[in-house]
Amino acid sequence: MTTPAKEKGHRWFAALWDRTGAVSERAHGPKIRPRIMGEASGDVLEIGVGTGASFSYYPEDARVIAIEPDPYMIERAHKRLAELGNTNIQLRQAAAEELPFEDASFDHVVASLVFCSVRDQAEAFAEVRRVLRPNGTFRFWEHIRNDDSRFWGTVQDAITPVWRWFGAGCHPNRRTQQAIEDAGLRIEWVEQFRAAPGTPEIYGVARPV
Template identity: 40%
Template structure:
């Protein structure tokens, strides 16, 4: 990571924090296998049959490279420069053609109707404006293109998980760079203007209680 990468990320709307940025890069590298153990079944379903070129929002340290086709081209929208080195290594191990774009997902620097597939996982919880991100996803997808996602979401009201999410709101967001456990992302995706949306809600069982309610699915442009 260079000072110019940090400066560029700040200009584009993401202000990389040197402590949190490094912590999150190391955390997700260390915990990637554990997290994938819980999400693997759903990811395999929603990421199946991806084309050779895929745009991914918030590629992080490369948690989803294992789900891409052999020798695929990955256009990674990843504004956090502290993730880039690990992402490059993960993509190289999978034999992927990686292109990193260090812009925020609210302003994807790709032309209209330029891709057949956009994917993301554990990303819409962190973006500043999920509705703007979903509008950008629709903009860059070709008609009939797919948006496949796996996200953690707000728990049902009047449940212990919902109480914990509310209680830990501020420290959780600080540690995980703005991550919110209180977003109804299923409704946001349903109302984003896609031609069709197929979403499944499920729950994982991990010690990270605010993280346990999830959705996974695919929306068609």
């Protein structure tokens, strides 16, 4: 039987994600994930965990709740978790805009390549801020709009309607670092690099102001 939640997922995006993201994952994951996930211990929330690319990077003392709205992604994440035999990671179906957790529940909130796709960035970052403890960190890896090049920025704006459709809601032209700061999170450090032509990616750590 197909549940209503199942109808909301992206079956083909989920099935292809490990392959479509493989080149970037191989090139950048081993450098970025140890700094983003590998330094997150204590109570950790990962948002938009996908198929679980981050699972093997968490330290042993992390108690991780990993959320994901797409049931097809969750199915795959469950399989990966079973293969890894990791018992300190729990999976739940939820979306970033409505986190089912009390205020100040987590030492770290973590996300990779997610805030390009959330329905509402301002709502989602307000939720990140709400569930973080005052001395907690938000640890992120995202691709962003190219504001250094008028050409590439315009290309990103132009392709967004089509890209969103093929990419399960992904917007190539979001100013995500600005949105993090607008939510009351101060950037502690951020690194920027180019993964695809014209597309900057950022990773770093922010803290509640």
